[in-house]
Amino acid sequence: DQQVKQNSPSLSVQEGRISILNCDYTNSMFDYFLWYKKYPAEGPTFLISISSIKDKNEDGRFTVFLNKSAKHLSLHIVPSQPGDSAVYFCAASARTGTASKLTFGTGTRLQVTL
Amino acid sequence: DAGITQSPRYKITETGRQVTLMCHQTWSHSYMFWYRQDLGHGLRLIYYSAAADITDKGEVPDGYVVSRSKTENFPLTLESATRSQTSVYFCASSEHKISGANVLTFGAGSRLTVL
Numbered sequence: 001d002q003q004v005k006q007n008s009p010s011l012s013v014q015e016g017r018i019s020i021l022n023c024d025y026t027n028s029m030f031d032y033f034l035w036y037k038k039y040p041a042e043g044p045t046f047l048i049s050i051s052s053i054k055d056k057n058e059d060g061r062f063t064v065f066l067n068k069s070a071k072h073l074s075l076h077i078v079p080s081q082p083g084d085s086a087v088y089f090c091a092a093s094a095r096t097g098t099a100s101k102l103t104f105g106t107g108t109r110l111q112v113t114l
Numbered sequence: 115d116a117g118i119t120q121s122p123r124y125k126i127t128e129t130g131r132q133v134t135l136m137c138h139q140t141w142s143h144s145y146m147f148w149y150r151q152d153l154g155h156g157l158r159l160i161y162y163s164a165a166a167d168i169t170d171k172g173e174v175p176d177g178y179v180v181s182r183s184k185t186e187n188f189p190l191t192l193e194s195a196t197r198s199q200t201s202v203y204f205c206a207s208s209e210h211k212i213s214g215a216n217v218l219t220f221g222a223g224s225r226l227t228v229l
């Protein structure tokens with residue numbers, strides 16, 4: 001049972017436009033949500049996070065929005081740049097005892113075209 | 115080198131062979147994790163460790179063994195490799211945090227092919 005879902009396997013956006021990547025989750029116990037970016041032949045790198053008690057977090061060109069009632073979050077990239085072309089993973093954490101593990105979605109491949 | 119390193123980066127093996135993937139981190143992070151990445155499944159947790167000599171199963175532990183005798187090392191062993199274990203394996207580490215997002219830092223990955 002996929003607790004974190006990214007229903008769009010791929011997205012193509014023109015340079016300078018907004019990229020919106022979506023993520024849905026089912027577990028209401030998740031306390032933090034994170035976005036990771038992954039280039040080919042590299043490990044995922046952390047991009048931005050949001051606490052479940054917030055509805056927005058912004059860091060430069062990247063903004064994450066959380067809608068708890070809909071169990072939905074989105075990552076907005078404005079303006080999109082060719083270097084943003086990568087696979088983006090949504091992840092959620094739930095604290096179990098002293099451990100806080102991440103559950104990942106299946107990823108969305110973003111291509112930013114010139 | 116500082117950071118988290120995985121070896122080997124690429125490995126081809128045959129069904130039934132034992133394979134060990136190594137992971138080493140220099141930050142003295144408490145937590146270490148092993149994930150596998152497969153098309154259509156994203157990243158799935160295999161095993162994790164909260165400290166030396168403490169390990170626990172993740173989502174897909176069958177066919178894998180881990181150990182953590184030292185804080186900095188977290189090897190993953192496939193005792194008898196199967197074709198379904200062909201995947202890209204990522205090791206990650208994180209600090210122990212009482213609050214805040216648990217940000218994992220990943221290694222570059224080990225691509226394993228089982229023939």
